[in-house]
Amino acid sequence: MTWAMIGRITDIPRRGARCIETPQGKIAVFRTAEDRVFAIEDHCPHKGGPLSQGIVHGAAVTCPLHNWVISLETGKALGADEGAVRTIPIKVEGEMLFIALAALSDCAA
């Protein structure tokens, strides 16, 4: 698995997200209040809303378009809604963040 460096954890506000541009589309990288980080496709399973723009609470994000709540840990919709987005492996080394490129190409497949 190839890891690509994407920046520092401090580039993302706590309870916030930033985007990574890739040929296969946008990846949303989240940082929770407790400094846990997650990466998922920036594409709500409901109508494709940009999850990176949602409100981050606990280890979940609420989509800004129609309020679906997506688990950052599993990528699955929580509550009554059904659907899932792909999660992308991410690791923190010191301050630096890396995502798994292999997962990216899976994305495209």
Place this chain on the structure above:
Amino acid sequence: MTPHDIARVQTSSAKTAPIADAAEKDASAVTKTERLVIVGNGMAPGRMLEHLFERAPGRYTVTIFNAEPRVNYDRIMLSPVLSGEKSYEQIIIHGDGWYIKNGITLYKGHKIVSIDRDAKTVTSDRGVVEPYDKLVIATGSVPFILPVPGNNLAGVLSYRDLDDVNAMLLAAQSRTKAIVIGGGLLGLEAAAGLEAQGMDVTVLHLMPTLMERQLDPAAGYLLQKAIEDRGIKVICKASTKAIIGEKKVEGVELADGRLIPATLVVMAAGIKPNAGLAKDAGLSSNRGIVVDAGMRTTDPNIFAVGECAEVGGHVYGLVAPLYEMARVAAEHLVDSSSTAAFVHSDTPTKLKVTGIDLFSIGDFADGEDRNEIVLRDASAGVYKRIILKDNRIIGTVLYGETADGAWFNDLKKKQVDITDMRDTLIFGQAYQGGSPLDPMAAVAALPDDAEICGCNGVCKGRIVGVIQEKGLTSLDDVRAHTKASASCGSCTGLVEQLMALTLGESYNPAAVQPMCGCTTLGHDDVRRLIKAKNLKNVFAVMQELEWTTSCGCAKCRPALNYYLVCDWPGEYADDYQSRFINERVHANIQKDGTYSVVPRMWGGVTSAKELRAIADVVDKFDIPTVKVTGGQRIDMLGIKKEDLPAVWADLGKAGFVSGHAYAKGLRTVKTCVGTDWCRFGTQDSTGFGIRIEKFMWGSWTPAKVKMAVSGCPRNCAEATCKDVGVICVDSGYEIHFAGAAGLDIKGTEVLGLVKTEDEALKVIVALVQMYREQARYLERIYKWAKRVTIAEIRRQVLDDLEKRQGYYERFVYSQKFAQVDPWSERVSGLHKHEFKPMATIGMPQAAE
């Protein structure tokens, strides 16, 4: 009289004409409807008409003459209006719409001065002559004015109608001394109301104990103590000799020589039936207008109902028998051969003074053939006495603990032999038959025909039946369908218990909708606790109020952020991560993840320079759609997020700031061209709209706030469906609010008319600040206003100048921190991270 009062009186008198028109149309459409004329518009004729319309709709064309200039309201509730617990609007029984719907012609402020029984017409003091086929006299009663010197001085009032209450409320503003003459039901309610309004009150009562007609001396003594504990002085055996004063009241002189100073004297020493009109018409009258058991006077075409009627030698003042008269009269109006008859029955007495529970019914005098059961609990202030004759209850007095009143009343009515339960009778129903002490058990055990609501004669079986049949779940619904607890309200607890019993766990009257799944607290509690506990950031709120999640959710976080922004201006640092994306990046997200941008055009006015700048931006950033909005602005749609700061930079150079089209805050103030151009304009509506917008832009509010200013009542700016609207008129500015034209459509309410633009601005600002401080997040003004009542809002921002100024100043202070253009902040680099990707990887053109 305040300006808005004038405005409302004009509105209502203007309405009289269309109502009359409607009635005439109806009359011509239906052949041979009989003409029913009613003199008086109180609770008894109102109830009679309800019965009549239900039993024989369309049978009569109805005309009402009301000496009071208003619709039918609940006189029993005047005391809560006096004490400030309710507003006039809350006690209206039939609003204007009811009269229109039923084709009734209502003459407000017309007093009937004569009846011509031969010609079958009545004549009003304003010269209207109205013919009738059937006439109902419902002139009510007049207060008994003591025949003592000085009884006509200014400052001597009676306590009968809303005018009296308004006069007392006005007098109470002086916060000086008041005397209430009469320690009966009405007098004590008046005293408690005046005390609540800040007056120093003394009650003068001729008899040795209070309410001696309803209470025995022991209960009267407890009542006197409770009244005195509230700071009201009580003087019993006080015989009024004269009311002293030059032009105005200065005090009361008692027969024993004592002088008691006062600036207000309220006579509540009793009432007498108002039978003068009937007497002049030659109808038989005694204490009241004499009627038979079918409520007919000595003229078969004339009925009398209410306090003015004397039936079987009795006159009545409590609502239950009056409503019974109404029912009987309606039956006879429907069917002249009806056998419906009014039968005398005892009515329980209850005092409507908050915190004092008393109940009395029947006969409680001592006597050889009677015995009694008494329970006293001095420390709890409880006194119960049951009077028995031949082992049957003939009277009950309860003080301090009245829950079993309905049960005792039921036993009395049915003349139940109580021998078997005599030992435990006084403890109440819950103790009978060894059943456990469950407050619900008492209600459960009541038979179906037990009376729950004395005022409206509604029994348990009917309430339970309607709840089940119609699937009712709220108290308001039950009131609407059965009228139970809809008059004096003292049986509300019983009705709620019945609902709980019938609906089981699905009924939860105290249920507060929690803000979200993270807490059990509702919005109002959270707002209160933020202030009370001095909580100044989102984490402190969640910690102190025991949120069940670590950092809230997408529902509570924006709400909390708003409450903190509103409550702690200058202290609280806005938590952008708790804001919805639109407010975080100051643009509106669209379905494809692009954004739309709406620059502010003050009052909807723009210029060639501004339009040119917009055109240039559209070209430069290849913006796909440009659209004019409903709020008189220009919307540019389909802008990529990364482009936003550059778009704003170019717009900023042309002088544009954010239009806040995305905000739970002040959106737009629409205007028409007013006196600048329009031949009908009465004021500078454009200028005023711009002034409001420049004053209020940038403020955050619970939900969006849209405004408009129209220069004349033609209302081209459509101000009457806005959150706040202004209609300019020659005499000033009519301020409207609580309109809606979205999910709900609702015309505005009139807040009031003010003379100057400065005052109009102040009132609008105060209104919005009150809304900011009180409403629940995402609750629009019209929903908030429905909850807190129009009257209360009017009182706080229009009538109470001190409150208005307070709201105004708090808004102005908060604006010091709010009026910063978010676009220029971001052009200067704030929140850069929002508008740039964190990284670009694997892209062919990627060059880092």
